[in-house]
Amino acid sequence: MKRTSAKVVCSLLTAAIAVTGLSGCGGDSTVVDGTQTALVINDEEINLGKANFMLRYQQATMVNYYQTMSSMFGQEYSLSFDALSDTSDEDSPTVGENLKADALTSIEQAFLMRQHASEYEVALTEEEIAGAQEAAASFMESNDAETLTKLGITQEDIQDVIEVYAIQLKMHDPMIADVDTEVSDEEAQQSKISYVRVSTEGTETDENGDTIELTDEEKAEKKDIAQRFLDALNASEDPASVTFADLRTEINDQLNEERRAEEAAAQEDSSTADTSGDSSSTDTEEDSDVVYLTSSQTTFGADDEDLDDALKEAAETLSDGEVYGEVIEGEDAYYVVRMDSVLDRDATDSQKETIVQERQSEAYSDLLDGWIEESDISVKRAWNRLEVTDYDLYTMTVDSADSSTSTDSMAETDSAANTDSAAETDSTANTDSSAG
Numbered sequence: 001m002k003r004t005s006a007k008v009v010c011s012l013l014t015a016a017i018a019v020t021g022l023s024g025c026g027g028d029s030t031v032v033d034g035t036q037t038a039l040v041i042n043d044e045e046i047n048l049g050k051a052n053f054m055l056r057y058q059q060a061t062m063v064n065y066y067q068t069m070s071s072m073f074g075q076e077y078s079l080s081f082d083a084l085s086d087t088s089d090e091d092s093p094t095v096g097e098n099l100k101a102d103a104l105t106s107i108e109q110a111f112l113m114r115q116h117a118s119e120y121e122v123a124l125t126e127e128e129i130a131g132a133q134e135a136a137a138s139f140m141e142s143n144d145a146e147t148l149t150k151l152g153i154t155q156e157d158i159q160d161v162i163e164v165y166a167i168q169l170k171m172h173d174p175m176i177a178d179v180d181t182e183v184s185d186e187e188a189q190q191s192k193i194s195y196v197r198v199s200t201e202g203t204e205t206d207e208n209g210d211t212i213e214l215t216d217e218e219k220a221e222k223k224d225i226a227q228r229f230l231d232a233l234n235a236s237e238d239p240a241s242v243t244f245a246d247l248r249t250e251i252n253d254q255l256n257e258e259r260r261a262e263e264a265a266a267q268e269d270s271s272t273a274d275t276s277g278d279s280s281s282t283d284t285e286e287d288s289d290v291v292y293l294t295s296s297q298t299t300f301g302a303d304d305e306d307l308d309d310a311l312k313e314a315a316e317t318l319s320d321g322e323v324y325g326e327v328i329e330g331e332d333a334y335y336v337v338r339m340d341s342v343l344d345r346d347a348t349d350s351q352k353e354t355i356v357q358e359r360q361s362e363a364y365s366d367l368l369d370g371w372i373e374e375s376d377i378s379v380k381r382a383w384n385r386l387e388v389t390d391y392d393l394y395t396m397t398v399d400s401a402d403s404s405t406s407t408d409s410m411a412e413t414d415s416a417a418n419t420d421s422a423a424e425t426d427s428t429a430n431t432d433s434s435a436g
Contacts, residue, residue: 034152036382039104041111042375048382049153050161054110055103055386056151060394062099082390096388104379105372110164112371113171120174124166132162175367176360183352190299190347193315194244195337197330198226198293225255225292226327226334233323233336240321240338248295255292297340299347311335318342 034049059081066079081096093101117123124132136159140148148154200222202211214222229251236242300307300315307315308330318324318339328335 031150032152032386033382034154034157037380038383039107039380040376040378041108042115042377044111044115046107046111047157048386049151049157051107051383052386053151053153053157053161054107055100055388056394058103058106059096059099059388063393080390081388081393094389096390100386100388104383108372108375108377109368110168112368112375113175114164114167116371117167117171120171122167122170122174124163124170128166129163132159132166135159135162172364176363179356179360179363181356181359183355185343185348188301188348188351188355190301190344190351191315191342192297192299192340192344192347193337194295194297194340195311195315195335196226196229196244196248196293196295198222198334199332200334201332223327223329223334225251226336229293230323230327230336233338239323244295244297244338248293252289252292256289259290260287299344301351308333308335311337315339 032048032052034047034052036048037045038048038051039046063079066077069077079095081094081099083095084090084092085095085098086092136155139158140155200214200219202213204212206212229247232247232251233239233242236247298307300312304312310328310330314324314328314335315337318337320339320342323338324336328337
């Protein structure tokens with residue numbers, strides 16, 4: 001059976017639990033009596049200290065995600081727990097309320113997995129328990145009394161949460177062990193096609209901003225472009241080996257050259273007819289190529305919903321290397337398609353892995369949902385009183401000394417406090433004395 005080492009358990013602590021560097025203005029109202037019962041799951045009481053910490057961990061994870069996204073893309077991704085989750089519905093829950101609901105489900109699942117662990121012969125080793133105990137002690141030493149009081153947690157609470165998370169990790173593989181991993185080629189079949197597309201969508205809008213549809217004559221011109229590609233493809237020495245992207249570029253260049261020649265001829269005729277003798281109007285803007293058609297190569301399966309239905313139906317009639325004999329009229333484009341491989345080996349094998357992963361995920365979720373449904377779970381008033389708002393924010397600090405991307409600290413701040421402490425590399429979070 002797969003075992004979780006003590007190092008992994010310690011990483012769970014640093015990635016999920018270390019809290020330090022309290023800043024902000026949360027008053028006595030944020031202090032939690034961790035001894036109160038938050039919920040009862042099949043006669044097991046989970047105190048508010050454990051539940052509150054697990055809730056704040058998820059809150060901190062969400063905050064850090066937004067901070068990471070902002071750093072990666074160089075722009076601010078705002079996050080407000082007070083904001084409505086659906087801005088179009090004033091009665092919708094806030095982002096914080098949704099997060100709290102999700103956290104409750106996660107807490108229920110985590111403790112239920114520990115309750116069912118013996119059914120899968122899952123248990124922590126003495127080494128793992130010792131690692132959890134050591135990590136919990138380190139956590140308590142790294143945090144000031146005010147932080148611990150506001151979270152309502154004790155060393156015993158922290159150790160128990162670490163052990164719950166460790167059991168949760170070890171339960172995953174046994175819970176999906178019975179999933180059928182055999183997938184046939186037929187079920188996973190992915191075909192590879194090459195195709196060109198000529199759009200029939202209008203590019204101009206009327207005075208109301210609505211798109212002006214192409215006329216029948218304009219659509220016929222679009223179809224002629226697709227037919228031109230098809231004729232050139234069929235006229236090639238080996239249509240099965242032609243690179244669509246190269247032929248598409250060739251046709252597109254030809255069409256642009258013809259367009260320019262026509263425009264030049266029209267301009268010459270216009271200049272001849274102009275008797276004013278004013279040549280100042282001969283200056284023209286820099287010309288750029290028009291994209292008449294685009295090319296793609298893709299794989300698809302029976303359940304694919306991305307391809308145009310008409311394109312997909314035409315492709316499914318073809319054998320390897322065969323070109324569909326006509327221009328295909330789709331919903332908003334004309335197509336020319338060639339079947340490159342009815343069964344693409346790499347794409348099909350990849351789809352098999354996806355199918356197995358989906359089966360495993362479904363089996364895992366079904367088990368958890370079933371356990372919750374059949375369990376006696378009582379959520380207490382103490383839990384209901386907790387709030388996730390912009391007033392009480394929690395962030396985590398990454399310790400650069402540990403390459404395992406462990407998180408050494410979680411800082412509570414109010415909505416006006418600087419949350420940059422999540423990016424600090426010290427073992428404690430910096431606090432802004434002006435935040436209080």
